[in-house]
Amino acid sequence: MKRNVILEKSYLFGIRTVKLFLYLKKCGVDEVLIKQLLKSGTSVGANVEEAVGASSRRDFIHKLSISYREARETIYWIKLLKDAQILE
Template sequence: MKENAILKKSESFAYRIVDFCHHLKYDLHEYQLAGQLIRSGTSIGANVVEAQNSISKKEFVVKMTIAQKECGETMYWLRVIHHGKYLEDALFQSLYKDCEEIMWLFISILKSSKKTDLES
């Protein structure tokens, strides 16, 4: 069975976000930013799972588009948290790079999904 890269990467990313948000909330006492980041960062993978269980191609594209938007929002919150000095440079670079890789996967998946719709 072929490995599902977007599913694997988004789930792994969610674990990292949960760990960081735990630190942000309980060690740094930054509750609002932790809440924003955990919602968007874990929503990426949740929407990918929903897309995998879609009953139609249209529903798949919609769910993957929502996941892509959540990915963009997560990148925003990472930049804000980093700017606020709650996130050290090395961890910011690592999380942001992972998020960018996921974003590029969404771009590729959605591009090919829309291309096959045009060919049908």
């Protein structure tokens, strides 16, 4: 099977998101806030995985666009946590 760099990187991004979630949870950060980060950060790779198994080119593009939006949402949550001085 041919190597899929996007699939690999999005999976690793999900792992890093889970680790960040667990760290922030351990630090006592509000769970509602960090669950948003967890959901968006882990869905990036899940949607890329779905795109790989898409039934058509149109379906592939649709699933990748969802993944892109989830990645942007994750960036938002990370910026928010940083600017709120929860992450340094």
